[in-house]
Amino acid sequence: xxxxxxxxxxxxxxDLLTKVIAQYEDMCANLGIERGVDLLIGDAxxxxxxxxxxxxxxxxxxxxxxxxxxxxxxxxxKIMQLNFAIDSAKRAGAKEIIPIVPYFPYSRSDKxxxxxxxxxxxxxxxxxxxxxATDLIxxxxxxxxxxxxxxxxxxxxxxxxxxxxYIKDVCNQEGDVILCSPDAGAAxxxxxxRDRMRNYDLDLRMVMIDKTRKEANIVDTMVLIGDVTGENVxxxxxxxxxxxxxxxxxEYLMEEGAxxxxxxxxxxxxxxxxxxxxxxxxxxxxxxxxxxxxxxxVEIDRDGGRMLVNTEEIVYVISCDRQIAKAILAIxxxxxxxxxxKG
Numbered sequence: 001x002x003x004x005x006x007x008x009x010x011x012x013x014x015d016l017l018t019k020v021i022a023q024y025e026d027m028c029a030n031l032g033i034e035r036g037v038d039l040l041i042g043d044a045x046x047x048x049x050x051x052x053x054x055x056x057x058x059x060x061x062x063x064x065x066x067x068x069x070x071x072x073x074x075x076x077x078k079i080m081q082l083n084f085a086i087d088s089a090k091r092a093g094a095k096e097i098i099p100i101v102p103y104f105p106y107s108r109s110d111k112x113x114x115x116x117x118x119x120x121x122x123x124x125x126x127x128x129x130x131x132x133a134t135d136l137i138x139x140x141x142x143x144x145x146x147x148x149x150x151x152x153x154x155x156x157x158x159x160x161x162x163x164x165x166y167i168k169d170v171c172n173q174e175g176d177v178i179l180c181s182p183d184a185g186a187a188x189x190x191x192x193x194r195d196r197m198r199n200y201d202l203d204l205r206m207v208m209i210d211k212t213r214k215e216a217n218i219v220d221t222m223v224l225i226g227d228v229t230g231e232n233v234x235x236x237x238x239x240x241x242x243x244x245x246x247x248x249x250x251e252y253l254m255e256e257g258a259x260x261x262x263x264x265x266x267x268x269x270x271x272x273x274x275x276x277x278x279x280x281x282x283x284x285x286x287x288x289x290x291x292x293x294x295x296x297x298v299e300i301d302r303d304g305g306r307m308l309v310n311t312e313e314i315v316y317v318i319s320c321d322r323q324i325a326k327a328i329l330a331i332x333x334x335x336x337x338x339x340x341x342k343g
Contacts, residue, residue, distance in 0.1 A: 003064070003065065003066050003095060003096075004038065004040065004064075004065050004066070005038065005039050005040070005065060005066035005067070005068060005328075005332055006039070006040040006041070006042045006060060006062060006065050006066070006067055006068070007020075007021075007039060007040070007041055007042065007067075007068040007069075007070060007100075007328075008041075008042045008043075008044045008058060008060075008067070008068070008069050008070065008085065009044065009070050009071075010044055010046060010056055010069050010070060010071040010078075010081055010082055010085045011046065011071050011072055011073070011078050011081060011082075012046075013070060013071075013072055013293065015290075016070065016102075016290055016319070016320075016321060016324075017041070017070055019319055019321035020070070020321045020324045020325050020328070021039070021041065021325075022321070023321045023322045023324075023325035024039060024325040024328055024329060026325075027322075027325060027326065027329055027340075028329070031329075031333075033329075033333060038332060039328065039332065040060070042058060042059070042060035042062070042067075043058075043059040043060050044056060044057065044058050044059060044085065045057045045058075045059055046081055046085075048077065052077075054077050054080060054081050054084070055081075055084060056081040056082070056084040056085040056088065057084075057085075057088050058085065058088045058089060058092060061092070062089050062092045062093065062094040063092060063093035063094070064093060064094075064095050065094055065095060065096075066094075066095055066096040066098065066331070066332070067089045067094040067095075067096065067097050067098065068098050068099075068100055068137075068328060069082060069085050069086065069089070069097070069098070069099045069100065070100045070324075071085070071099060071100070071101060072101070072102060072103055072291065072292055072293065073101060073105050073124075074103055074105055074269075074292060079105060079124065079127070082099060082101075082128070083127055083128070083131045086099065086128065086131040086132045086133055087131055087132060089132070090131070090132035096134045096135065097132050097133050097134050098133065098134060098135040098136065098137060098331065099128055099133050099136055099137070100137045100138075100324060100327075100328075101128075101136065101137070101138045101139075102138065102139040102289075102290075102291035102292075102320055102324065103139070103267050103269075103291040103292050104121070104124070104138045104139075104141055104142075104146065105121075105124055106120035106121045106123070106124050107121050107141055107142035107143065107146060108121075108142050109121050110122075110142060110143040110145060110146055111143075121143075121146050121149060122146075122149040125146065125149035125150050126149070128150075129150055129151060129152055133152060134152055134153075135152055135153045135154070135155065135331065136150060136152065136153070136154045136155070137154075137155045137157070137324065137327040137328070138154065138155070138156060138157070139156075139157045139159070139266065139289070139291050139320055139323060139324070140156075140157070140158055140159040140238050140266040140267065140291075141156060141238075142238050142239065144156070155327045155330065155331070155337055157320070157323040157324070157326070157327055157341065158192060158341070159189070159193075159238070159264075159266040159289070160192050160193045160195075160196040161196070161323055161341055162266070162289055162318055162319075162320055162322070162323055163193070163264050163266075163287065163289075163318060164193075164196050164197065164199075164200070166264070166287055166318060167179075167193070167197060167202075167204075167234060167264075168197070168200050168202065170232065170234065170262065171197075171200075171202055171204075174232040174259075174260070175232070176204075176205075176231065176232070177204055177231075177232050177233070177234055178204065178205045178206070178207055178226075178228055178231045178232070178233050178234070179193055179194055179204050179205070179206050179207075179233075179234055179236055180206070180207050180208070180209065180228070180233050180234065180235045180236065180249075180253065181206065181207070181208040181209065181236065182209050182211070182235050182236075182237050182245065182246070182249050183208070183209060183210070183211055184208065184210065186236065186237050186238070187206075187208055189236060189237070189238060190206055190208075190236045191206065193236055194206055205226070206226070207224060207225060207226030207227070207228055207233070208224075208225045208226065209222050209223070209224055209225070209249055209252070209253075210222070210223045210224075210225055211223070211245070211249075222248070222249065222252050224252070224253070224256050227257075228253055228256050228257060228258040229256070229257035229258075230257060230258075230259050231257075231258055231259055232258070232259050232260045232262070233253050233258045233260070233261045233262070234261075234262045234263065234264060235249055235250065235253075235261065235262070235263040235264070236263075236264045236265075237263070237264070237265050237266075238265065238266050238267060239265050239266060239267035239268075239269050240263070240265040240267075240268060240269060240270060240274065240278075240286070240288065241269040241270070241271055241272075241274065242271055242272045242273060242274050242277070243270065243273065243274035243275075243277040243278050243281075244273075244277060246263055246265070246277075246278070246281075246283075246286075247277045247278065247281035247282070247283065249261075250263065250281050250282040250283045251281070251282045253282075254282045260284045261282060261283055261284060262283065262284050262285050262286070262287070263283055263285075263286050263287065264287045264288070265286070265287070265288045266288065266289050266291065266320075267288065267289070267291050267292055268288030268289070268291075268292055268294055268315060268317070269292060270288075270292075270294070270315070275298040275300055275311065275314050275315070276298075276300040276301055278314050278315070279300050279302065279309070279313070279314045280300075280301070280302070285316055286314065286315055286316065287315075287316045287317075287318060288315060288316075288317060288318075289317065289318055289319065289320040290317050290318075290319050290320060290321075291320050294311055294315060294317055295311055296310065296311060297309065297310055297311060298311055298314070300314075323341070326340040326341060327340075
């Protein structure tokens, strides 16, 4: 299968790494590929010092190898640690250096939207590439054009291949389901979900919510384009942050006559009051992937007091492990990623 490769976990996502390796081995077995020494698991030393500086060193040999660096750099510290790990691999003689970044940081800053403002996603792209990344694996970018910020190959895995079984199960339970785009920007993504579901002989209708914002995370008005009366609706988006817009959309759809409302968001950013809002919302359930770590418990207001609850009661998590494993397998075996995506 080509040159030997090695994968490192840079920011403690050992849970995700373990699942990715299991999926990789399963696919190799199904395709009759001898995994053997093709993909090793390396050790990394990632530390944060008392002065808030951090470091990331690779403890396993990488000379002449293809190096994968699994990281969820959703904070400034983690972004720097990933860059340090890329630099470590480059200086140690790695042949290829491929960050696996399921959640691409600052992806909402994909264009200049104010005078003298930055394009933060481009800054991150340039940091990774200039540091020595030779390829990138990422998952459901907020905007497809972010791929154009790189001059290296980007393997972009889409969410519909992770959540299609969930949608199929809802259809089997509830009958007809309508897919809802929460705004005009998400319409293309929702259409790709609809197209994917046709592989299961499911021809699902789409509706869209046209909304205007007063400011970030605060919606002013909503107008529904389409009819949801008596229907089971699934809102589809790439991420949910504070949950305010999503929960308002669910309430609005119920007011418009929906029978039930569910939501899928690839990236569960879930900052601030998100868990509490979702728990107390009109949503039948909320589904996201594990591109970002989800805490096991959260404290929320419920029944007139503060309660510590398991997040499993609020969020249903479907792993992105198989899509990441497909991307690694495509590179290691020189296969078409588009063929593997659909399997």
